Structure formats: C-alpha cells, structure tokens
Amino acid sequence: MSESTGFTIPKIELGDWIESGLDYLTNNYSSITRGISKFTETGIGVLNDSLMWLPEWAMIAMVALLCWRLSGTRLAIGAVLGLGLIWNLDLWDPMIESLTLVVIATLVAVVIALPLGILAALSDRFYKVIMPTLDFMQTMPAFVYLIPAIPFFGIGSVSAIFATVIFSMPPAIRFTTLGIRQVPNDLIEAADAFGATRSQKLFKLQLPLSLPTVMAGINQTIMLALSMVVIAAMIGADGLGNEVWKAIQRLRPGDGFEAGIAVVILAMLLDRLTQTFSKEKKPRS
Amino acid sequence: MTDTRDVKIRVRNLSKVFGNQPDKALTLRDQGMKRPEILEKTGQTLGLSSVDFDVMEGELLVIMGLSGSGKSTLIRCLNRLIEPTEGEIIIDGQDVAKLDDKSLLQCRRKHFSMVFQNFALFPHRTVQQNAEFGLEVRGENKEVCFQRGRDALKQVGLDGWEDAYPSQLSGGMQQRVGLARALANDSTVLLMDEAFSALDPLIRKDMQQELLALQHKMKKTTIFITHDLDEALSIGDRIILLKDGEVVQIGSPESILTHPANDYVARFVEGVDMSRILTAQSAMTDVRATARDDDGPRTALRKMGENGLNSLFVVRRDRTLLGIVTAEDAERAVRENLTDLTELIHSDCCKISPEEPLHNLFTLFAGHNHPLAVVDEQSRLMGVVVKGSVLAELAEAGEANA
Numbered sequence: 001m002s003e004s005t006g007f008t009i010p011k012i013e014l015g016d017w018i019e020s021g022l023d024y025l026t027n028n029y030s031s032i033t034r035g036i037s038k039f040t041e042t043g044i045g046v047l048n049d050s051l052m053w054l055p056e057w058a059m060i061a062m063v064a065l066l067c068w069r070l071s072g073t074r075l076a077i078g079a080v081l082g083l084g085l086i087w088n089l090d091l092w093d094p095m096i097e098s099l100t101l102v103v104i105a106t107l108v109a110v111v112i113a114l115p116l117g118i119l120a121a122l123s124d125r126f127y128k129v130i131m132p133t134l135d136f137m138q139t140m141p142a143f144v145y146l147i148p149a150i151p152f153f154g155i156g157s158v159s160a161i162f163a164t165v166i167f168s169m170p171p172a173i174r175f176t177t178l179g180i181r182q183v184p185n186d187l188i189e190a191a192d193a194f195g196a197t198r199s200q201k202l203f204k205l206q207l208p209l210s211l212p213t214v215m216a217g218i219n220q221t222i223m224l225a226l227s228m229v230v231i232a233a234m235i236g237a238d239g240l241g242n243e244v245w246k247a248i249q250r251l252r253p254g255d256g257f258e259a260g261i262a263v264v265i266l267a268m269l270l271d272r273l274t275q276t277f278s279k280e281k282k283p284r285s
Numbered sequence: 286m287t288d289t290r291d292v293k294i295r296v297r298n299l300s301k302v303f304g305n306q307p308d309k310a311l312t313l314r315d316q317g318m319k320r321p322e323i324l325e326k327t328g329q330t331l332g333l334s335s336v337d338f339d340v341m342e343g344e345l346l347v348i349m350g351l352s353g354s355g356k357s358t359l360i361r362c363l364n365r366l367i368e369p370t371e372g373e374i375i376i377d378g379q380d381v382a383k384l385d386d387k388s389l390l391q392c393r394r395k396h397f398s399m400v401f402q403n404f405a406l407f408p409h410r411t412v413q414q415n416a417e418f419g420l421e422v423r424g425e426n427k428e429v430c431f432q433r434g435r436d437a438l439k440q441v442g443l444d445g446w447e448d449a450y451p452s453q454l455s456g457g458m459q460q461r462v463g464l465a466r467a468l469a470n471d472s473t474v475l476l477m478d479e480a481f482s483a484l485d486p487l488i489r490k491d492m493q494q495e496l497l498a499l500q501h502k503m504k505k506t507t508i509f510i511t512h513d514l515d516e517a518l519s520i521g522d523r524i525i526l527l528k529d530g531e532v533v534q535i536g537s538p539e540s541i542l543t544h545p546a547n548d549y550v551a552r553f554v555e556g557v558d559m560s561r562i563l564t565a566q567s568a569m570t571d572v573r574a575t576a577r578d579d580d581g582p583r584t585a586l587r588k589m590g591e592n593g594l595n596s597l598f599v600v601r602r603d604r605t606l607l608g609i610v611t612a613e614d615a616e617r618a619v620r621e622n623l624t625d626l627t628e629l630i631h632s633d634c635c636k637i638s639p640e641e642p643l644h645n646l647f648t649l650f651a652g653h654n655h656p657l658a659v660v661d662e663q664s665r666l667m668g669v670v671v672k673g674s675v676l677a678e679l680a681e682a683g684e685a686n687a
Contacts, residue, residue: 190405192366194419194470195393204421208409 033152082265098239105164117176134170160232168224175217179210215278294340299372304329343504347521355530364397398467402479406451413447419470437469457488566639568678569668582618608632
C-alpha cells in the first residue's frame with residue numbers, strides 16, 4: 001500500500017537509539033562495570049562457599065530453629081520437610097546458589113530502595129518523577145533487562161543480579177513511600193507542635209510507624225528477586241533456574257518439575273519468614 | 286474587674302484566608318463583605334478575620350464557638366501549625382508570625398505545648414516515652430527526660446502506667462498522657478484543642494476539675510478551645526466567643542451570660558442554668574449592721590431593732606466572723622441580765638465563699654430564715670446573701686437572656 005501512494009511515514013528508530021546509548025555506556029564505563037562485576041563475583045563466591053561449607057543437616061536444623069523462634073512449630077516442621085526434600089532430590093547446591101543470588105540482589109535493591117522511597121515520601125516533586133519510572137521498571141518484560149546486562153557485566157551471575165535488582169526494587173520503594181505517607185496527619189501535627197525538626201519526625205515517628213509496611217515491601221522484593229533469579233538462568237546464572245533450563249533443553253519434564261518444586265519450597269520459606277517481620281508488633285499486655 | 290496581670294500573648298489583626306488569592310479576599314473583607322459573599326466571589330475561605338485579643342499571664346482563656354467558627358484555625362495560628370495570612374502574635378516581645386523556620390522551632394519548644402482532641406499519642410512509644418517526647422526533641426539529656434516525664438505522669442495520676450502503650454489505655458487515660466506530654470515540656474503556654482471533647486461526659490467532668498486544680502496550682506497560661514458552652518463557662522477565667530472567624534464577645538463567664546453583646550450570643554447562652562454559673566458574689570449585699578464581740582446583748586438587740594433584723598452577725602475588730610446572734614436569744618439575755626454576748630453566739634452559722642454557685646445556696650437556706658454570711662479566705666465577713674436576692678438575681682439574669 002505504502003509503495004503505491006509513494007508516501008511513507010518513516011519508522012522511528014527507537015531501538016537503534018537505545019542500542020547506541022547502551023553501546024556508549026558500555027564503551028565508556030565498562031571499566032567501572034567490570035570492577036563492580038569482579039567485586040560482586042567475590043561477594044557471591046564468599047557467601048556461596050560459607051553457605052555450602054555447612055553440612056546439609058546442620059543448615060536444615062538452623063533454619064528450622066529460626067522458623068520456630070520467629071513463627072512457630074508449623075513453619076519449623078514445614079522447613080524440615082521442604083529442605084529435606086530438596087536435599088533428597090539432590091538439588092541442594094543449586095538451591096544454595098539461588099539463595100545467594102536472592103540474598104545479594106535483595107540487599108542491593110533494599111539499600112537503593114529505602115532512601116529513594118523516603119525521598120519520594122517527603123518530596124512531592126520526586127514522587128511525581130519516580131512513580132512513572134517504577135511503572136516502567138515493573139511492566140517492562142523481565143527478560144529485556146537480561147540483554148543489556150550482558151555487555152555491562154558479562155555472562156553469568158553478576159548480570160543476573162543486575163537484572164534482578166532492577167526488576168525487584170520497585171515494591172520496596174513503593175511500600176516505603178506508602179508507609180511513610182500513611183503516618184496519620186495528627187501525629188505529624190503533634191510532632192510539629194512540639195518543635196520537631198524534619199529528621200526528628202522521620203526517625204522518631206515516620207520510619208518506626210512505617211516499619212511494618214516497609215517490611216511488607218521487602219517481602220515483595222524478595223519474592224520478585226527469586227522469580228527473576230530463576231529466569232536469569234538464560235544468561236548463565238547458576239542455581240535452580242539453571243536446572244530448569246537444562247531440563248527444557250534435554251526435554252526432561254521430570255527434572256524440570258523437581259527443580260520447580262524446589263523453587264516453590266524456597267519461595268514459601270522466604271515468604272513466611274519475612275512475613276513475620278511485617279506483621280505489626282503487638283504491644284505486650 | 287481590673288486585670289493587673291501581665292499580657293502573655295498579644296494578638297492583633299490576625300486573619301487567615303484559605304485559598305490561593307488571599308489578598309483579593311482581604312480586600313473584599315475590607316470593603317465590608319462577609320465570609321459567604323467572599324467565598325462566592327473569589328472561592329477563598331475567610332477562616333479568621335482581624336482577630337484581636339490578649340492572653341493574660343496565668344489565666345485560663347477559653348476560645349469557644351461552633352464548628353466552622355475558626356477556633357481550631359485560631360489556636361493553630363498561634364504556634365503556626367497554620368500560617369496566618371496577616372497579623373501579629375506577640376509572645377514575650379517576639380512576633381511569632383515573623384519568625385524564620387529555625388526560630389519558629391525554638392519558639393514552639395520553649396513557649397507552646399499542645400493537647401489534641403484525638404490525643405495524637407505516638408502508638409509505638411510507651412506512655413513514659415510519649416511524655417518525654419517534647420523534652421527529647423528539645424535535646425534534653427536522658428535523666429532529665431526521664432525524671433520530668435515521670436513527674437508529669439504523676440501529676441496527671443498515671444504513675445504505674447509508664448510502660449504501657451497508649452492502645453492499652455482508656456480514652457480518659459490516653460488524654461491524661463496527652464496532658465502529661467504537654468506538661469512535661471514546661472512550656473510557657475498550654476494550648477488545648479477540644480482536649481476533652483472526645484471523652485464521655487463523666488470522665489470529661491473529672492478532667493475539667495483536674496485541669497482546674499492543676500491550673501490553679503501551676504498558674505500556667507492556658508488557651509482552651511471548645512464548642513461546648515457548659516465547658517467554657519465552668520472552666521474559663523475569660524471566654525472569647527468566635528463566629529464565622531470573628532470575635533463576637535470577650536469577657537468573663539458571668540458577663541457573657543448577663544450582658545450578651547448581641548442576639549447571637551444571647552441565643553447561644555439561652556437555656557444555660559444560671560444558678561450554676563452565677564456566684565454568691567453577684568447576689569451579695571452589704572452588711573447593714575454587725576455586732577462586735579465586746580458589745581452587750583442590749584446593744585445587739587438595739588442594732589437589730591434599728592435595722593429591722595431578727596439576727597445579727599458578730600465579728601471581731603478585724604471583721605473575722607464569729608457567728609450569729611438571734612433576736613430571741615438576745616431578748617432572753619437582756620431579761621436574765623446577762624452581759625456577755627459571746628455566750629449567745631451560734632458559731633455554726635452558714636459561711637460561704639464568694640465563688641459559691643447560687644445553685645448550692647438553696648439547700649443552705651432550707652429550715653431557717655437567717656441570711657448567709659459571705660466570707661473571704663481569712664474568714665472575714667464580706668457581705669450577706671438573703672434568699673430574696675438570690676431569686677432576684679436569677680430572675681434578672683433570665684430576663685437579660687430572653
């Protein structure tokens with residue numbers, strides 16, 4: 001059709017522009033990203049080794065104890081059964097590798113998200129900028145982040161963490177902002193009336209009161225991180241995702257489901273454990 | 286009533302416009318328009334319009350008005366939780382309205398502490414930590430915070446509850462914590478924003494009494510906001526009546542009741558039980574005659590006869606009241622040739638203070654016809670109240686109101 005009229009609207013070369021932008025970043029800042037890469041790899045290695053240094057039974061016992069202290073007997077029994085199954089299926093090492101990636105990605109995401117969330121709560125202007133950015137980060141298909149990660153950090157776990165941090169950070173920011181903005185106005189007014197400064201209000205009032213909401217956000221971040229860490233097997237991340245990936249390539253649905261069930265168990269344990277933090281602390285009576 | 290106390294806060298020409306074009310609204314106001322017209326013409330709400338008043342050192346000033354009268358806006362303008370649009374708020378020679386952010390914080394810490402209608406306690410802090418908040422914000426050291434917080438809690442009767450959380454307390458107790466938090470700060474002015482309005486009536490009465498007692502003891506300058514006339518009348522030294530952001534009347538509870546400034550106030554105070562508000566002082570008359578303790582029965586009898594009385598109060602030289610002598614007893618003494626009047630004195634006669642509400646006097650009159658003696662704190666006779674003057678005073682007050 002367009003040929004017959006001789007009138008074409010040229011395609012906007014959005015993809016080309018993004019690529020040249022990424023190229024520019026890769027060419028000029030690769031020394032920095034490589035440095036980050038080295039540093040992160042060391043971190044992953046150390047954490048991985050120390051988690052694997054413990055014998056399986058000792059690890060299971062420790063997790064069970066933690067579950068029992070924080071939540072109760074039910075979660076503790078669940079932890080023993082679930083982790084026991086993973087051990088039995090011979091998926092212990094991939095599970096630890098996934099856990100390492102989740103822990104590091106979550107730490108990085110939270111460290112970035114908390115200040116941003118606080119800022120968005122206190123400044124309306126920043127709020128208006130960051131909210132659409134977060135929408136963008138969350139709705140962009142997760143796979144897309146994997147592609148630019150490779151030129152920056154190379155194939156492997158660091159790229160996986162990069163993509164995971166971007167993908168899992170938004171809820172931590174959103175919930176922090178929400179938690180702080182939810183602090184009742186009359187309490188803020190009371191603090192003002194006594195002459196509290198901005199930082200006194202933040203640290204004595206807004207942050208303590210928003211803690212349960214912030215923890216709920218971190219819980220969400222952990223869940224998203226886990227799902228992304230699995231997908232990141234596509235760019236060479238180790239862990240349970242890699243087992244799934246291998247099963248797809250060899251067309252072995254049984255292996256795939258085994259690894260998948262291990263992911264579910266890990267997810268449930270992490271979720272229930274972190275949920276105990278986000279529940280409001282009941283005053284002792 | 287002359288007020289010899291110093292002025293603590295001087296408020297002049299205080300106005301507040303809610304909206305984005307305050308100047309326009311004020312111009313219209315100066316042309317004589319009222320709140321509804323200004324709202325219609327400009328979309329701006331005139332919250333307060335040119336309010337003038339003084340707060341005396343150590344008084345309990347009640348600002349009263351119905352909802353929408355601007356009373357909450359007014360109290361929040363004083364410590365600039367709401368920014369006034371124009372006007373001056375002078376406290377200790379300093380204009381609060383002109384302070385920069387930093388000085389404003391200092392001013393709030395030093396001069397103002399506030400008690401809120403819905404308590405506004407910090408739910409994550411214990412009662413003790415709530416009480417310490419103002420001191421903590423001010424940067425006092427830990428021991429000072431602890432000690433003063435504890436003292437303040439003791440003052441409001443909450444010792445033993447230091448480690449509880451606000452959610453574990455009843456409404457009345459929560460507001461005690463609110464009061465303790467304000468008192469601990471030892472600021473020069475206490476602002477109370479409908480502090481007792483959320484409490485149920487009995488607790489509320491108790492809290493009013495306790496506030497009066499505390500205020501009497503500490504002589505703290507207090508500004509109390511309420512929409513409840515009874516509350517205003519029973520606790521206020523003076524009352525400011527607000528309507529549509531303007532001051533309608535300023536005066537003592539009695540003067541507002543007996544001399545309402547206009548129909549609005551008159552309608553407002555209609556139906557108030559005068560006998561609970563008016564005091565013995567208003568019905569008190571001068572003593573026409575008294576007997577001295579060194580007078581004889583004969584002299585006393587003569588004084589009664591000259592003044593048409595059937596009893597006589599007996600006082601010392603310094604007017605300290607000793608008691609009452611009846612005509613019957615004096616006559617009997619004269620017949621029996623007794624010379625000592627002091628033996629005839631009934632020292633159990635009714636003595637009342639000038640602040641006693643008229644309501645309480647009726648029962649004292651029951652059973653006899655003698656007047657009541659009004660005495661000051663040193664028990665010196667100031668005047669008398671007879672039954673007739675109580676009724677006359679109530680009738681008159683009722684008329685002024687009608």
